Amino acid sequence: MSEYSLDLQLDExxxxxxxxxxxxxxxxxxxxxxxxxxxxxxxxxxxLERAAAWLRRTQEWLGEPVDVxxxxxxxxxxxxxxxxxxxxxxxxxxxxxxxxxxxxxAQTGD
Numbered sequence: 103m104s105e106y107s108l109d110l111q112l113d114e115x116x117x118x119x120x121x122x123x124x125x126x127x128x129x130x131x132x133x134x135x136x137x138x139x140x141x142x143x144x145x146x147x148x149x150l151e152r153a154a155a156w157l158r159r160t161q162e163w164l165g166e167p168v169d170v171x172x173x174x175x176x177x178x179x180x181x182x183x184x185x186x187x188x189x190x191x192x193x194x195x196x197x198x199x200x201x202x203x204x205x206x207x208a209q210t211g212d
Contacts, residue, residue: 143184170193174189
C-alpha cells in the first residue's frame with residue numbers, strides 16, 4: 103500500500119469546491135461525516151426529481167457512482183415549510199472530491 107497525500111480543493115464546509123450543489127434554495131448539504139443532502143418541496147415527485155438530477159450531475163463530476171448509504175423521507179407540517187424532505191445520506195469523501203483527486207494524482211504521478 104503506497105502512502106501519498108492528496109491535494110483536495112475544499113470549501114469552508116469541507117466539500118469539494120467543484121461539487122455540484124443542489125440548485126433550489128430549499129435544498130442543502132448538511133455537515134456530518136455521512137452528509138445528508140436534503141431536497142424539500144410540497145410536491146414529492148418534484149423533490150425526488152431534483153434529488154435524481156443532483157445525483158446525475160454529481161456522479162458525472164465524480165466519475166463514479168456516489169456512495170449513498172440511505173435515503174430518508176420525512177415531512178414537515180409546520181406552516182409555511184415545504185411538506186416533504188428527501189435526504190440522501192452520502193459519503194463525506196465523495197462530496198469532498200477524493201475520487202477526483204485520486205484520479206488526478208494517478209495521472210500526474212504524484
